[in-house]
Amino acid sequence: MTQSKADELATSPTTEAPRAPVEAPATGGRGRFAALGQGLQQLLAFGTLIALLIFFSIAGANFLTVSNLSSILLSTAVIGILAVGTTFVIITGGIDLSLGTAMTLCSVITGLLLTKVGLPLSLGVLGGIAAGALIGAINGFNVAYLRLPPFIATLAMMLVAQGLALVLSGVKPIYFSKVEGFSSISLGNILPRIPNAVLILFGLAIVGGVILRKTILGRMTYAIGSNEEATRLSGINTRRWVLAIYTLAGVATGIAGVVLASRLNSAQPQLGVGYELQAIAAVIIGGTSLLGGRGSILGTLIGALIMSVLINGLRIMAIQPEWQTVVVGLVVLVAVFADNLRKRRAEGGGRV
Amino acid sequence: MTQVLKVEGISKGFPGVQALDDVHLELDRGEVLALVGENGAGKSTLMKILSGIYRMDSGRILIDGDEVDIAGPKAAQDLGISIIHQEMNLMPHLTVAQNIYIGREPRTGPWLQEAKLNRRTRELLDDLGIHLSPKRLVGELTVAQQQMVEIAKALSFERTKILIMDEPTSAISLSETEVLFRLIRSLRDRGVGIVYISHRMEELRQIADRVTVLRDGQYVGTRPMEEVEDGDIIAMMVGRELSAKWEARLEGTAEREVVFAVRGLSTKALLQDVSFELHRGEILGFAGLIGAGRTETARAIIGADPMSAGAVVVNGREVRITGPDVAVKHGIGYLPEDRKRHGLMLEQDVAFNVAMASLRDSRGPLGVLRQGRTRKVADRFIQSLRIKTPSSRSTVKNLSGGNQQKVVIAKWLARNCDVLIFDEPTRGIDVGAKEEIYKLLHELATQGKAIIMISSELPEVLRLSDRIVVMSEGRVTGTLNGDGADQETIMKLATQNIEVEAA
Structure with missing residues (x-):
């Protein structure tokens, strides 16, 4: 059943406007259809999400309960926050592999600031987020100014952050039990029944969406991903913007670190590896192209929800965790395939 | 002469568009047939059917009088049809020989016979009169030389009797074109039938025996080249007469103030002591062969590439331009040669692209972008520049070259x-749209903009420029007055200091 939904996702491009491989005349409505196509892709991801929800509600007895739905949302929070940040990086055509361990490092730094240094709660949290921003800025500097390929630059950062997290923590978890109010950052309920972590996720998604769609920074994100050289020749200092975009992703990483630590009420230095891939998977499922130039925060949010609904549902149906991972892997495969299919159609256009 | 290829009443439709409608084409052995038509006329669809990429909906294809079914690219090759696409399909990290015989390498068992491969390539190249070493890496060759490799590859299939060339000269210089034409003529003399697609009228004059014109997917007609004027062909292509030339721009632009000057510009790689002045309201043409340093000059001026010496003077003040962002601040805009790669975001819409260089004007508080404003600006230019697009929201990819x-x-x-x-403002743009661009350049100059126009098409340079700077081998070899210049003078200056090319 899930597979058939996945198939639906894979065949989604056929429902797009016909990108006829013809030498289109200057006029015609294909431009409008192309825009519609992107909306359709999001709609389809959303449809998949709804289909999954319906399926698990019928198949799993305890799925459709308030507490389970709230736990799905809670489990989406960390991945979702990371994914929102890294959506920007991926739209520029870059990639950030350091998300997971950098998040851990931010957790650890927050822990040290609050327990060892004894800073007040707000400053400790800000410190953790600032650490994330700094890591992002370093990534951005390496990519934009030293011209390292994003894959390599962030792979290196992934290892550095992992090592630093272990060194700084002495390879032991840091517990926040004595820090009053820390755990309620994630687990408190400003709104009844909804954990704050979820509010943070949705708040960030809204802010991220507005930045991406409505600000110059967002415009630059798309422009650089579409064609970096053309952007540069338009008289834009692209390096500065790339630096800013990675820094922004770093801020999200820092926030994710704080949210995760608060949810666990501890900073676990061993945790973190693998989160980056889940976040990237969520972005891709949400229809953002790994080749850059297109994507949306809403799509990413839906992508992250699809992943956690899938995992939660399979768990409720008592599928072994090993198989859950396999299914997520397949979903990513299908999503990338769908993106490729769309792209091939788009590029099939002939010219004279 | 015997007919080698006959296309009868081919039609091909795509959802929403009839790309080809009852199209005919006849090609004799040992003939060069020019195939012309505006973008969208159906040339590339026809070529793709002949090379087995598309299947036709109806019609017949006859080779040597026999009806054939071209089921795929392999079938086309087996039938003796080779095509040279506009874009190169070569592997830059392999040698000339390795590229030509890719997938058909001589070998014993699993072992490649590199020596035999090179020998065979050597023979092929000698036979064609192409002077290239089989062992050169393709990535190190000039575009023209790569073109030669493509041709050699197409002809390395022994069956090849029909060669289709899709705008083979769009990226090579005049002298290289001469070499290419020599090659084409020798192929023709051997009995190969050649379909030659090009937008350049003067080339067709030199090389083609007959011309077939398509318009909007329909067959317009075929004429012997000697019997038609350029104007006739253009009229057949666009279905109307082109408007006559506009009146000459006001005289005396040279006496106007100098708004921009370059002094002693040099770069590490190529440029040496390039100097020129640009007046308000003037079009300054830049002529020269490919690789003469014209694009390099432009890129160095705007700071896209570093200069090792020299000065740029804007409105009488020397400025230091460290990058395109600084150039823009001084009011210098660069329209690159390769629009698609360097000038546009193809996936984005018209308004997005138009706003790209002037986002600052649409910035609200907190970096918020006023998109209503960018659309209004785009709409204004869609109107004033007569950009044919459904709206400012249309994806740029879907516009024609001229409108892009x-x-x-x-x-x-x-x-x-x-x-x-x-930089090459009309490259890959069809005849009708070229006129539009010319008119636009003329209007801009009349409005007082100072324009540098780099072009490899001499008629274009001669027609539009008030003055012409000629470059060769990274140096300025002469500056001519527009009305005193002719093709011969320019070519002489453009080939100064150049050893006769090996190719």
Whole structure:
């Protein structure tokens, strides 16, 4: 059943406007259809999400309960926050592999600031987020100014952050039990029944969406991903913007670190590896192209929800965790395939 | 002469568009047939059917009088049809020989016989009169030399009797074109039938025996080249007479103030002591062969590439330009040669692209972008530059070459640039749209913009320029007055200091 939904996702491009491989005349409505196509892709991801929800509600007895739905949302929070940040990086055509361990490092730094240094709660949290921003800025500097390929630059950062997290923590978890109010950052309920972590996720998604769609920074994100050289020749200092975009992703990483630590009420230095891939998977499922130039925060949010609904549902149906991972892997495969299919159609256009 | 290829009543439709409608084509052995038509006329669809990429809906294809079914690219090759696409399909990290015989390498068992491969390639190249070493890496060759490799590859299939060339000269210089034409003529003399697609009328004059014209997917007619005037062909292509030339621009632009000057510009790689002045309201043409340093000059001026010496003077003040962002601040806009790679975001819409260089004007508080404003600006230019597009929301990818170029122009006009550097402004644009671009350049100059126009098409340079700077081997070899210049003088200056090319 899930597979058939996945198939639906894979065949989604056929429902797009016909990108006829013809030498289109200057006029015609294909431009409008192309825009519609992107909306359709999001709609389809959303449809998949709804289909999954319906399926698990019928198949799993305890799925459709308030507490389970709230736990799905809670489990989406960390991945979702990371994914929102890294959506920007991926739209520029870059990639950030350091998300997971950098998040851990931010957790650890927050822990040290609050327990060892004894800073007040707000400053400790800000410190953790600032650490994330700094890591992002370093990534951005390496990519934009030293011209390292994003894959390599962030792979290196992934290892550095992992090592630093272990060194700084002495390879032991840091517990926040004595820090009053820390755990309620994630687990408190400003709104009844909804954990704050979820509010943070949705708040960030809204802010991220507005930045991406409505600000110059967002415009630059798309422009650089579409064609970096053309952007540069338009008289834009692209390096500065790339630096800013990675820094922004770093801020999200820092926030994710704080949210995760608060949810666990501890900073676990061993945790973190693998989160980056889940976040990237969520972005891709949400229809953002790994080749850059297109994507949306809403799509990413839906992508992250699809992943956690899938995992939660399979768990409720008592599928072994090993198989859950396999299914997520397949979903990513299908999503990338769908993106490729769309792209091939788009590029099939002939010219004279 | 015997007929080698006959296409009868081919039709091909795509959802929403009839790309080909009852099209005919006849090609004799040992003939060069020019195939012309505006973008969208159906040339490339026809070529793709002949090379087995598309299947036709109806019609017949006869080779040597027998009806054939071209089921795929392999079938086309087996039938003796080879095609040279506009874009190169070569592997830059392999040698000439390795590229030509890719997938058909001589070998014993699993072992490649590199020596035999090179020998065979050597023979092929000698036979064709192409002077290239089989062992050279393709990535190190010039575009023209790569073109030669493509041709050699197409002819390395022994069956090849029909060769289709899709705008083979669009990226090579005049002298290289001569070499290419020599090659084409020798192929023709051997009995190969050649279909030659090009937009350049003067080339067709030199090389083609007959011309077949398509328009909007329909067959318009076939004429012997000697019997038609250029104007007739253009009229067949566009289905109307082109408007006559506009009146000459006001005399005396040279006496106007100098708004922009370059002094002693040099780069590490190529340029040496390049100097020139640009007046308000003037079009300064830049002529020269490919690789003469014209694009390099433009890129160094705007700081896209570093200069090792020299000065740029804007409105009498020397400025230091460290990058395109600084150039823009001084009102200098660059419209690159390769629009698609360097000038546009193809996936984005018209308004997005037009606003690219002038986002600052649409910035609200907190970096919020006023998109209503960018659309209004785009709409204004869609109207004033006569950009044919359904709306400012249309994806640029779907516009024709001429209209894409106008979008790039709008981008710089929106930024209020006073100095505009056009690099090959009409490359890959069809005849009708070229006129539009010319008119636009003329209007911009009349409005007082100072324009540098780099072009490899001499008629274009001669027609539009008030003055012409000729470059060769990284140096300025002469500056001519527009009305005193002719093709011969320019070519002489353009080939100064150059050893006769090996190719």
